[in-house]
Amino acid sequence: MKTSQLERMAPLFRNVHAIGKKMRPFSDYVWMCEVDEQKGLAVGKTYRNAKQAPAFMHSIAEVERKKVEVEMSASKFISIMVDGSTDSSVMEEELLYVRSSRAGKVKVQFVGIQALEKADAEHVTDAICSMMSAVSGSEDEWKEKLVACATDGAAVMTGSKTGVKPIEQSYIKEEFLSAGHETPDAHQSRRYKTKSPDTERVNASQRNQAQGFCKWATDGATLKFCCFMHDTLTHLGNLSVTLQQSCLTVADVDSCLTSTQAVICKYKSRPGPMLSKVLDSTSYEGVRLSHSDTSQMMANKDKLLDKLSESMDNRFSDVGSGILSNTKIVSFQQWPNEYNEDFGDSEVERLIDHFRPVLISAGVDVDLIPDQWTIVKSYLYKEPTTLERLTWSEANRMLRGSCPDILDLLALVLCMPASTADCERGFNVMKIVKSDWRSSLKCETLSDLLMMHLSSPSIKDFDPSPAVQVWHASSLRSRRPDLMENRAAAVVEEVEESEGSVCSSSFEDSEPSVYAL
Template identity: 30%
Template sequence: MKSHNAEFSPAEKSLQTLNSAVFERLEKLFRVAYIALLKIQGPFLDYEWMCCLEGKLGVDLGPTYSNRTSCKEFMVSIAEVERQKIEDELAQTNYCTIMSDGSTDVSGVENEGVYVHFARQGAYHCYFLGMVETECASASGIYSAIMESLHFNKHLTEEIQENIVGFAGDGASVNTGKLNGVIALFQGRINPSILMIQCMAHRVELGLKDAMKNVPLFSKVVELLDDIFKFYKSAKQKSELKSVFETLKLQFSMPTRVGGTRWVGHMLLAVKNMLKGYRALVFHLSKVSQIRSQSAPQSKAINFIKKLKSKSIIFFAHFLVDVISVLARLSKQLQERKGCVFQVHRQLETTLINLNKLGERDGFELRKVASSDTFEGEGLTGNTSEHDAQSARVIKGLVSCLQRRFDDLDKGIFSATKLADLNSWPTSSEDAKDFGDDCLMKLLDHFHDTLERKGVDLAAAEEEWTALKQALYKRFGRI
């Protein structure tokens, strides 16, 4: 039999030789590194000044490990311990879903961020597995990066792969391609029953882009927002605009970029900031347009003022705030970490109802200008015929595009998720005799091999489903 000491790793044996003072210092240094980089998410430089501060306060940390190089070593050690915890939890679960998304670092290298989702004992878990550099942004490169993130110390990658039942990613063809996409590699190399789950929030973004493709007023508003943002990137123009806000006693509202990682949110913020700072923008641009010596800024300012005083553009900007606010609420709900597929049905239905209402009557923001020829004291030129025609087309197109982007949720295996939504259950047991039977059969048929491999008695599943319904209705009466 091995002695107790033989069970320790070389690192543990080395730690045993350290005297208590050094061990106490390391414990404090680890804590500083954890707070500096993980808790407050600061740069490695924060670790050095925090160590310096601890020294000024009389804490003896010593000079040896109070540098960024040591901090990096501490972070690697912390990461290894946390990753071991994830491995231990994964070992106790039967099914999991892998989620990934691409990101480019400051050096321009493409990386893949990988997460794992699973439920155990009724509790939902989501863990970050790593940011892995990809050889290329192709399906094979992404798949290889995901597999690399599944390498653990105790369990083989193949053991984790057997538990995968779904892959979640954005709607890019590199992920969704049925022949050569990432999901095709998952299904071909691991299990054909693995589901492709497209990012719900990304569907909203794509639906909005689809609906706005052939809407001239939308293009005009986006172009105006983008040009104004670039115009005020100049330190001189930004400083002058800030002074105008102070003179008019308005809260400073800097023009923001239209695009971004959260496109719906960035678009909404950009339009709101333009309308919020409208008076100051027009005032400052009017001053710039009168300065003869500045030919380039002057011509831009004249063009901006013309667009800012266009009734169609201003009306459509208010209309966009109403529409995108509805989409932004949906997007936020879909991004909730503990959200489930079955909830999307209700959330989308509510969104479509609110959008149709905007097609029938003016929204809250549009009503502010609907019956006026001025906005913030500035006269508007032109008429609203262009806005009226295009806004009606936008609502119709947006509803259609969203329905098309989410149509897979109402058919196939995803439609079976309504079993988890108690709001979809019949109110009484008499009406629930056959409820969910078809959904259960879809699930059992689709995951037949996976469930059998995990020892699930498929023949007994239908009987247990009936027993579960009876137990719930007997206990609660009505659901």
Template identity: 25%
Template sequence: MKNLPIGSKYCNDKAGAMFCESISKTTRAEVVNKINNCSWCSISCDGSTDFTGDDLEAVYVRTCSKGKIEDSFLHLGSSESACSEDIYQFLMQTLQNLKIESIVNTKLVGFCADGASNMQGLKKGVAALLKQKWPYILVTHCLVHRLELAFKDTVKKSSPKLHDKATTLLLGLYYLFRKSPKEKKGLQRTFEVLGERQLLPTRIGGTRWLPHFMRAINIFHKTYKVLRYHLETSSHKNAKAEGLAKILGDGNVIVYLIAMKRVINNLQNLSLYLQQDQISLADAYTRVESAKITFAQLIDKEDTSVSAVLETETFSGEKLIFKGQKCSSNLLNGTVRELLASLESRFPPSELISATLIASFKNWPHLNDDQLKDSVYGEKEVAVLYNHFGPVVFPDVTDTITLDDVTDEWTTLRTLVYKKDPHMKELLKWEHIICDLSDQNLQNIFKLMEVVLALPPTSVKCETAFSAMKLLKTKRRGRLGNRRLNDLMAIKIMSPSIEEFDPEPAIADWLMSTPSEQKRRIGERTVKTSTSSTVTLSSDSEDEVMEEASVSGIQTTLNIPARLSKKDLECCDDSDSDSDDEDTDMTEDLVFSMLNTYLRE
């Protein structure tokens, strides 16, 4: 239990559950304390199912205090149903149970979720219900989900048939070597014979992040020669191998994957940036705009890799077959144009969103002293932010704190930042600026900037919570209830590591966590006998009198893993989990059904 010695007593599942509850209670109390002391906060919410089919909702809170952004796990539980009204009631009940409803009422400025209709519905979605209570909150559709949808829109419009074939090929390779130990052993022997590094095909889909697709394409390119040699050898006795070998030799599919590699690589870099911890909404949108410029520059640029394959009709030394119309060398150009149109559609311009960009120092223009005197940068954006968030930022002094006052403070702040270090402003952080300029009487503009910093750009943290949930609630622990799972999640995600963990608050809570709220007696216990006399038992004989609810076969201590590392919490594919296939867009049966269709062509 957090590597703490607990002696020979309380070594059963019931005692472990009590310890777990006390540790999670003190851990969650720290999160509640952050919310109480922060300037502003926002909520992120997402839903998923565990392997038993139960619907669960994960709730994260983003707080901003003196310019410092923190994302904290708040709760995991199940609502009555997946409809928007029940999820809304679940969120409100969570705030009430944690006794932070009154605090959140005055500090909530944003809400972020994916694009599901029960979350983002304009009339009856959770976001719409929240706006009825908090009219000024800014609702954000998760930028990473939007990026994924933009990519799907692109492939549907540009080359849908080629994309379906390429997807069938990548998923078919993954399923073939995962489900068939014989084929996997044969592939490994082929690697050894050809003297190549062993890399097994990986899965695309899953949690749907674009990095999965990029990893699968990279491995496919590195192992193409080995895969083709092995599948052509096995094709005479395995129909699935025959179908995959046929697609492997299709020149149009190979050209498409080569062209898409360049596109997906840039999308992957953008997706990974958006999944970083503690990035602001302003930084996220700035990165999206820079990605649009990168893609625009790819138009009319020749892809030398595609041209080489089209000219030689070979790839990795293997001959390709081009059936029907041969792909042109400008395949990339058409895909990029469709992608830019999809990005414009999925990331529509908004005056309020554009105004938040001034909170990123990367957007501030380079100005010398003469230009700084005449600069009006940010004044229009400050006016937009003041008009939208003014009633919540200055609820009691709106009449005394005017837009002119805030604009003047912005001008002073802008001048001081440029004078501080004009060449290093891109590396500045608001928490340092607010601390260094705390004596400059700029509280009003700082409040406005902190509102922008508290707005979450993605709901990725909720996805990481579900990744942690799958590591905790496995098939061997399928009866784990939501209450206990929530406690374990709080410990796994938010509790400090063993080296940094302070057990004193948890011990103090456990000592008082009795039905009578009286302190536990550790040294002795008084038990009434059948003759109404009392007997004082030492701790050595306690187990002989107490009937422990221990279960045979369960570990003597509740093994709670240390806090998840960043690698564990990434939205990555868990190839060892039997439930991974449930998240893919194409099931194994569908993949091989399409494979049979291509084989008959």
């Protein structure tokens, strides 16, 4: 492609990229090109209709898919995160992310979204295989590297007989992780449109409602229970924020979950910071509180704490048991303060036994891993203070030459996902892109839009050159970025030639007139 043509197409691709990033309709592309022309940019006259915008969008998305393919090809192990939801057209969509770890760095990338004819295990599995094959060299390549699959707790995913779990475990090398989210039941609360009991011109019904609410709000037991809920929900909110982190590991989940459970269980014997302020007080913010029996409140408090602890144990039961309990070796927070020659040895042995087939297929010498684990521990414990701020990326840079096999095992553990929060964020974007006004978007176009919005660089950092080259090479016929300009030049040339021939013939036909005087 000529440099002049590339420079002319670059502003057009930038406009399409900005449309995708800002989730604007494709019709904006036309007037954006007109504005560029008024600014004096050389955008030409070709490919300036709204129908070209999806084609340019597809080329930009293909560049990002190529990046995913390159990352998957360079990684020895991968995991997938999948979740399903309905869009604005009430069509079941399956969204897929891939997680990999290379040189100690964890990367989560969007793969695609695909509509399902039927939301059963067979169609979900076919959609997963189709999307993964589109960004992989071959179907067998990504299956050989797959070590874990994270989903929500839906029966179609985790069913032991007709779910996706038994189908994918035929080639997956890890337990099927149900590490997603659970949507609580929606409880509708009655909204009282009330006014102060002292307000004038208030009817009797509203006055009674306001008086009842005021009496309930100034009750000492009610306020104390609200303060207790504030303390408890603060820690549960922090836990939720931690679980939503993109590169979170299973070991981090176990550590954060254990600390949260310890704090809320401690509230059974001692009050939290908010409850301590009002426990022995008879007023709050200058309002006098009515005295009431708090024994029922204390009993309800203990029941709630027991139920919360039980629910967390049931929801995250697989984190602290089975093969997942051995992943704590990747969390420096769980390493002992002083060197322990036996730390992690049993966990490493169990991980080797469980992942032996996938490790061998990736070219890892499993017999050398135990000795290399001892070398890693002794080397990192030379400077104990560095463990607090050490990362596995730095450890890989220091020890890749001497301990490659144990670092590959740790990379396998790091690529195991702890939640499907990325899928939930992807669905939030999908529902903004495919709104009620754009419910007729094709699945391919929706996938391109999501790929560009979630994965492509920002508007400031976007380089359109690779996308332009992909677009130019994707056509069976040669692209003609100068088509309209060449046509206009040909018309002008034809007009000039016709005018020149007319003038010439007129001159030849005219003869000088001689008048006799």
